[in-house]
Amino acid sequence: MTGITAAELADVRIRRRRSGQRYAVDAVDAFLDEAVASLKKAESSLTTTLAPDDVTRKQFPAVGLLGSGYDADAVDDLLDRVAAQLNRRGQNGQQTQVRAAQDARDEARLRGMLEDIKKNLGQRRDG
Template structure:
């Protein structure tokens, strides 16, 4: 996180999420698409410094991702969930 400003769109864009072949993991394409939406929402807030459209904290909390089949690589579910938790906190801060 960045100081008192919280998580930024750039930090979401630059997040490095571990990839796993076994265990609890999420589909990479599903997560990447959703994180792009999160980044776009945060960018809108950063530009406008006022109420922005896009995802709400509730949208992030209720999202779900598919799991890759077999030994297909996927993002580590715990790492994704940790990043989403940080996004929720930031969106709640921004929404007041």
């Protein structure tokens, strides 16, 4: 599944329908605003307010028989793309955290080696 960026999601226009399975426009719009904000955070390597599971499990009120609403299939497909992007960003964030922890361990080891070298040089000068 191809992900979607915050900018792309902000520009999406979802097809409205008067028949078939439809979701309430206001509820979908509110959730998509939250998803855009969450994707922006993810793109900046910040903690997101939404997890991929939050997106895939989201349910919207259905529109009544005579009302207009967003095409449910189009909304569901869009949410799948949002979840894929959040999942991808989350995996990248975890990899970054692992690398940062490894870098910190390497730095501590190298600092220890440098201190040993300084001690040995000091002992040679004194001796």
